[in-house]
Amino acid sequence: MSFRSSVERAWRDNHLLSVLLELTYRCNLDCAFCYNDMALKGRPLRLEQYEVLLDELAAMNVLTVILSGGEPLSHPQFFEIGKMARDRGFVLRIKSNGHALSSELARRVRDEIDPFLVEVSLHGATAATHDRLTRVGGSFNQLIANIGEMRALGLRVKANSTLTRWNENELQEMFALAATLGIALQVDPEVKPRDNGDLSPLSLAPTAEGVSKTNAFFKARSERLEHFSTVPSHADAPVDSRDKHCGAGASNLAIDPYGNVLPCVQWRRPIGNLHEASIRELWNGSQTLAAVRDITVSVRNEVAQKASVTGAFAFCPGLAELQTGNPHVPGSIAPQKAHVHLPLLREAS
Amino acid sequence: MIELAQPYRLSSRCRFRVVGDEGVVVRLDGAEVVALNGIGAAMLELMRDGTRTLGDVAACIVERFDVDKLVAEQDASEFARELEEAGIVEKAGSP
Amino acid sequence: MTKTHAHFIRYPELFPGRLAGEPCGALVANIDFSGGPYHVHGLSAGQRAAIDPAFGSMIIDSVAVATGACVDVAVFRSGSFDFLPPVFDRGVYELAFTYETDSVSVSGPSFMGRIQLGETTRAALWTSADTAHEFPIVFENFFRLLVAYRLLEGRGVLLHSAGIVANGEALLMFGPSGAGKSTVARLSQAAGYTVLSDDLNALSLDSGALHVAQVPFAGDLGRVATRCVRVPLRRIFRLKQAKVHGTTPLGKAESIAMLVAAAPFVNSDPHRADTLVGVIADIVTSCRVESLCFAKDVGFMSLISSDSAQGERVDAV
Numbered sequence: 181m182s183f184r185s186s187v188e189r190a191w192r193d194n195h196l197l198s199v200l201l202e203l204t205y206r207c208n209l210d211c212a213f214c215y216n217d218m219a220l221k222g223r224p225l226r227l228e229q230y231e232v233l234l235d236e237l238a239a240m241n242v243l244t245v246i247l248s249g250g251e252p253l254s255h256p257q258f259f260e261i262g263k264m265a266r267d268r269g270f271v272l273r274i275k276s277n278g279h280a281l282s283s284e285l286a287r288r289v290r291d292e293i294d295p296f297l298v299e300v301s302l303h304g305a306t307a308a309t310h311d312r313l314t315r316v317g318g319s320f321n322q323l324i325a326n327i328g329e330m331r332a333l334g335l336r337v338k339a340n341s342t343l344t345r346w347n348e349n350e351l352q353e354m355f356a357l358a359a360t361l362g363i364a365l366q367v368d369p370e371v372k373p374r375d376n377g378d379l380s381p382l383s384l385a386p387t388a389e390g391v392s393k394t395n396a397f398f399k400a401r402s403e404r405l406e407h408f409s410t411v412p413s414h415a416d417a418p419v420d421s422r423d424k425h426c427g428a429g430a431s432n433l434a435i436d437p438y439g440n441v442l443p444c445v446q447w448r449r450p451i452g453n454l455h456e457a458s459i460r461e462l463w464n465g466s467q468t469l470a471a472v473r474d475i476t477v478s479v480r481n482e483v484a485q486k487a488s489v490t491g492a493f494a495f496c497p498g499l500a501e502l503q504t505g506n507p508h509v510p511g512s513i514a515p516q517k518a519h520v521h522l523p524l525l526r527e528a529s
Numbered sequence: 530m531i532e533l534a535q536p537y538r539l540s541s542r543c544r545f546r547v548v549g550d551e552g553v554v555v556r557l558d559g560a561e562v563v564a565l566n567g568i569g570a571a572m573l574e575l576m577r578d579g580t581r582t583l584g585d586v587a588a589c590i591v592e593r594f595d596v597d598k599l600v601a602e603q604d605a606s607e608f609a610r611e612l613e614e615a616g617i618v619e620k621a622g623s624p
Numbered sequence: 625m626t627k628t629h630a631h632f633i634r635y636p637e638l639f640p641g642r643l644a645g646e647p648c649g650a651l652v653a654n655i656d657f658s659g660g661p662y663h664v665h666g667l668s669a670g671q672r673a674a675i676d677p678a679f680g681s682m683i684i685d686s687v688a689v690a691t692g693a694c695v696d697v698a699v700f701r702s703g704s705f706d707f708l709p710p711v712f713d714r715g716v717y718e719l720a721f722t723y724e725t726d727s728v729s730v731s732g733p734s735f736m737g738r739i740q741l742g743e744t745t746r747a748a749l750w751t752s753a754d755t756a757h758e759f760p761i762v763f764e765n766f767f768r769l770l771v772a773y774r775l776l777e778g779r780g781v782l783l784h785s786a787g788i789v790a791n792g793e794a795l796l797m798f799g800p801s802g803a804g805k806s807t808v809a810r811l812s813q814a815a816g817y818t819v820l821s822d823d824l825n826a827l828s829l830d831s832g833a834l835h836v837a838q839v840p841f842a843g844d845l846g847r848v849a850t851r852c853v854r855v856p857l858r859r860i861f862r863l864k865q866a867k868v869h870g871t872t873p874l875g876k877a878e879s880i881a882m883l884v885a886a887a888p889f890v891n892s893d894p895h896r897a898d899t900l901v902g903v904i905a906d907i908v909t910s911c912r913v914e915s916l917c918f919a920k921d922v923g924f925m926s927l928i929s930s931d932s933a934q935g936e937r938v939d940a941v
Contacts, residue, residue, distance in 0.1 A: 204645060204646060205644040205645060205646070206640055206644050206645035206646070206700065206750070207640065207641055207642055207644060208637060208638050208639055208640060208641045209641045209642075210641040210642040214642075216644065218642070218643070218644040221647075221650075223650070224646035224647075224701065250644065250645075251638070253635075253638060254638045254640070254645075254706075256701060256702055256703025256704075256705050256706065256752075257703065257705070258705070259705070279637055280635055280637035280638045282637065284635075285635055285637075314641075315641070316641050322637070437646050438646070
């Protein structure tokens with residue numbers, strides 16, 4: 181009996197553990213590589229629909245709700261939704277770029293939502309690199325100041341970063357900066373295509389040299405640090421399932437601002453829409469979801485056969501489907517080393 | 530032994546869900562996760578909202594798991610003490 | 625004092641950095657006007673209904689959205705969360721602007737807007753306004769700004785001026801507040817001339833020639849445009865009230881300086897200053913600018929509506 185085994189069983193038994201809500205695609209930054217499909221059309225979910233959704237997720241014993249975007253704080257009812265989620269007892273994570281999380285907003289987040297974690301985005305170790313990516317002048321200095329304020333308020337903060345050709349030479353300094361700020365840093369080595377299949381963000385993908393330098397850096401670091409582990413970014417805990425390749429559609433789901441339900445934030449095969457069906461109906465009855473779960477089982481077997489030669493644990497069927505139309509066939513992005521971070525949850529002894 | 534008339538509730542600093550037939554507690558402050566077995570998960574689920582005394586909790590456990598009443602009461606008291614020490618539950622006001 | 629976004633917006637750090645958000649509704653209004661056509665989408669039923677009375681027959685059935693031969697204007701929902709309590713009132717608002725090399729941002733009561741300038745200029749409006757009372761004001765405030773930038777991109781200019789049609793050609797009269805734009809417009813209208821607007825006129829370069837288009841915005845004479853009247857530009861006058869009517873030519877540099885001062889929005893944008901001066905220099909080269917002294921009667925029209933020589937005087941009637 182352990183959390184790890186609980187997660188494994190959730191994958192196996194299709195127990196929904198974690199739901200990511202993309203509340204809005206509005207954003208106060210303009211990151212050059214953003215994967216959001218901003219031309220997506222639809223009817224945004226209303227507050228009452230979020231209430232019904234959160235009621236159902238609580239009844240389904242979902243553990244974690246992640247508020248994401250866009251910049252989730254720019255949803256007109258962010259605090260109402262956050263409060264509803266808090267009242268229903270979820271472990272709440274907020275994925276924000278951190279740009280607006282200064283004094284009053286940071287305090288409101290703590291007092292009204294009380295999240296388990298605020299995840300912010302750090303794109304470089306210097307203002308020049310970070311601001312070049314966010315395309316908003318002053319955003320680096322604002323973020324560093326905001327992290328300090330949030331920490332002083334007692335909020336738990338973690339930084340996420342995507343490796344790009346612009347920051348690939350600053351990795352060491354970024355980890356040093358995170359250490360100075362007293363926060364964990366997670367680096368995702370893959371720039372993602374846009375959700376509509378547009379590959380233009382990949383022009384910022386790290387260079388081959390940058391990737392190998394990064395791998396060497398992570399290897400040296402993992403030897404020095406006991407807690408440094410490699411896990412897929414979309415899982416909530418280190419899992420080495422013997423059953424499914426990942427928890428997409430099995431232990432986690434993502435829901436976009438228009439109510440489209442997706443197996444994972446990176447696997448955007450529509451399962452259904454909350455304007456037409458409830459989350460419980462979709463979870464229990466969707467043919468698409470059943471197909472996705474089957475795919476994660478077969479991908480698990482395929483990867484197990486190839487793993488020794490390709491090191492392909494980070495293979496993502498969702499990204500593969502986006503690029504090649506086939507979740508079994510990797511696209512132009514070579515499978516890379518796994519995501520690296522300091523574990524967020526320690527198993528209590 | 531802890532008073533059986535005492536109700537406990539889940540601490541506001543913790544989140545708890547039943548996953549399958551086990552329990553997962555996340556302590557927000559320590560960023561720790563605690564796994565509970567089936568009976569533990571059932572007991573914490575019963576305590577969660579602070580409306581049941583330990584005696585009520587034990588009575589429900591007797592029904593559900595077919596255990597001896599005395600043993601259930603002892604287990605409930607012991608479990609509540611452990612959870613309280615770990616900051617997972619706190620004493621609730623009189624029902 | 626110049627306003628900042630903090631005058632209107634509760635959390636200025638959340639000001640949109642890109643043209644993205646969720647629509648207020650699924651309705652569309654295609655507006656055929658100078659610098660356009662404009663493809664306005666994401667409108668709620670209330671917002672869409674509020675556009676018709678203001679734009680009348682400028683609303684057209686379709687525009688070539690796919691080919692990009694229109695200006696994309698997205699209307700995104702927003703809430704009271706974003707805005708400080710608004711004060712809605714008729715009249716001209718002082719708005720808040722930020723100018724960047726490739727964009728301009730604006731905020732005002734219950735709205736934020738962003739115009740992304742470049743090869744294809746696009747715009748977005750985030751607003752909580754949804755009623756026939758609020759939305760026309762919000763939309764007009766935003767649309768005026770967008771038109772000013774689109775005209776400039778087409779080497780034209782939105783000009784604070786009175787526009788009068790005489791013999792099928794436009795006369796533009798500009799000057800600082802109180803110089804007499806409204807007076808001139810009123811007198812001209814009373815004398816049977818067509819007044820385009822007594823406040824703002826769109827000066828654009830169509831097929832190599834300068835034209836004046838009637839704007840769908842309210843002036844002191846009320847909201848006049850319901851179809852896009854477009855007439856060739858004949859002359860531009862700088863107004864000055866005097867005892868007797870008369871015209872005198874203005875020097876080129878002086879003309880440019882005065883016209884820049886009469887080009888709202890774009891003349892405060894440091895990134896577009898050179899472009900604006902260049903555009904106005906071209907206008908001044910192809911159309912003569914004169915100083916018009918006028919008494920408060922319509923006698924001045926005989927001076928300016930004919931090919932009368934410069935420097936002429938007529939007595940007040």
